[in-house]
Amino acid sequence: MTDHPTFPAIGRPVDELVAEIRGGRGDDADWRAGRTFSLVYNAADPELERLHEAVAHEYLHENYLNPFAFPSLLRMEREVVAMGADLLHGDPRAGKLTSGGTESIFLAVQVARDHARAERGIAEPAIVLPETAHPAFAKACHYLDVTEVRVPVGPDGRADLAATAAAVDDRTALVVGSAPCYPFGVVDPIPELATLAAERGALCHVDACLGGWLLPFLERLGEPVPPWDMRVEGVTSLSADVHKYGWSFKGASLLLHRDEDLLKRQYFLFDGWPGGLYGSATTAGTRPAAPIAAAWATVRYLGMEGYLRLADQVRAASARFRAGIEAIDGLHVTGDPVPGIMEIAADPGSGIDMGAVGDVMDDRGWHLDRQQGGLHAIISPSHLAAADAFLADLADAVAHHGPSRGVEARYGGVG
Ligand SMILES: Cc1ncc(COP(=O)(O)O)c(C=O)c1O
Structure with missing residues (x-):
């Protein structure tokens, strides 16, 4: 006897399935009651929830694989990028929405790798990052065959500049800082990290997946927020997740590059098959549309x-x-x-x-x-x-x- 289900012989009615799904959720975390922490960012705003449900319903079936078939989505993506760039003092044309922090980080590492190969002739690129940087960087390096050099942090949990300087060398394609890092919630010394990168001709990515849609507002509220965004010279890309403190639902992160030349390194074009020209700006092929529309609607609503x-x-x-x-x-x-x-x-x-x-x-x-x-x-x-x-x-x-x-x-x- 196995507890694996066999393939269903006949279909079942909708109401019955919905009831079964609901009935099976007894052990799921009660995020509305504040029982989860990193898993759901809950604005506790019923109107925002209503908006999300309406948007998800509206764009449930569309496919963002081809933005030209759904120009409304392309328009919304461009607007979210431009509004995010305005907030983060970047170029309104130099970004894309991805499915989340991990994908933004993957693409930042890929762009840095390809930039190092093409512009500096580095055959085996490496990235240097504080040990507090998110595992998505380790995952990206693993998938993309890039060497990851993790550097210990200081007693305050921030990147140690002397240790980082010692780790940066001719193979360094990218220096990373977080704003803030996940484990301790502190912002790395971004201007100094960006300078270390620039001195070698390397790129500098700021992982603001957590802080990208929070720090700009804390700064305006008078909190002491150290410099971290595109105002910092030498920062060449940053990731800011709309599905975290941007208050949208899952599946949206902003990856913003310093300029369009860097963004273009993220594009993949292929015509070596009989199926015509295939192009995409992010890693997925078929793509859900609702997170794009929800990111747009959330920023406009709030x-x-x-x-x-x-x-x-x-x-x-x-x-x-x-x-x-x-x-x-x-x-x-x-x-x-x-x-x-x-x-x-x-x-x-x-x-x-x-x-x-x-x-x-x-x-x-x-x-x-x-x-x-x-x-x-x-x-x-x-x-x-x-x-x-x-x-x-x-x-x-x-x-x-x-x-x-x-x-x-x-x-x-x-x-
Ligand atoms: C600082 C930081 N970077 C990257 C990520 C990865 O984001 P995602 O889980 O959306 O892929 C997280 C997730 O918590 C994070 O806190």
Whole structure:
């Protein structure tokens, strides 16, 4: 007897299937109640949700493989790129939307690799990045046969400039910084990293997948945000995910290059088959259309005013979380992150096992990511209402945890 289903002999009615799908969701995380952190960025705005549902419905079946068949999508993509470039002080024509942070990073690495080969004759390009940079870079290097050189960070979690300078050499195609990095939520010293890259003729990518649609608004709200965007000379590309703090639904990231010449290196054209000329600007062939339209609609719906309001709510919720965490004996937030992202860590000598604390939190329905130094949280406006319950559970978990159940593989369907 196997529990694998066999191929269905006959079809079933819609209502029955929808009921079964709904019935099977009992163990899914309750993101609307603020129970997830990095998985769903929840603006807690029912009107925005209504907009997303309408847009998804409108563009459910279209295929963005061929933008000329659906000029409305091409128009919306161009407008999102231009609006994002306006926000990030870049060239309104030098970007594309991709399916997410990982794809934006892949393409940035591919562009750097091809630029290094073509312009500098580097046969085996390498990229240099702080150890806090997202695994998407390791994945891209693995797929694209580029050497990855990870450099330790300083005690504040930011890229160590001396170590980076020592790692950059004639093979370096790309120097990477994050704004901010995922593990600690701190912004790397981008101007200095960009200078190190420029001195070698290398490109410099800023991974602002997390911060791209948050830092510009925090800056306007008066938060101390170090320089990181296209205002920094030597930055040649940046990734900014509309499906994270841009508040759109999954499947949209902005990859912005310094100029159109760099963007063109991202294009793939092929006519060596009998099927005509095939061209694409991103890695997928057939492409969902709804994320493009949703990115456009979300930016238009929120506008500067809405993004400022949401960034302020992220700031308020983060301050509430941080104060509550630091009021629990033996816990602290690592370093000095920008509002929104934090690692919750145990004080040295406290004897608190954060893995075990995470297990108790799991059992209570809170989905915190594990990292080597503690638990990781990304804060959305929906967490404001959840803060008291979260902090009470966290205090209880610290006081009453047993031994840890051990580390599980948590990402990408591994495990
Ligand atoms: C800093 C950073 N870069 C890249 C990524 C990858 O983005 P995605 O999961 O959309 O591919 C993430 C995801 O959390 C991130 O935090």
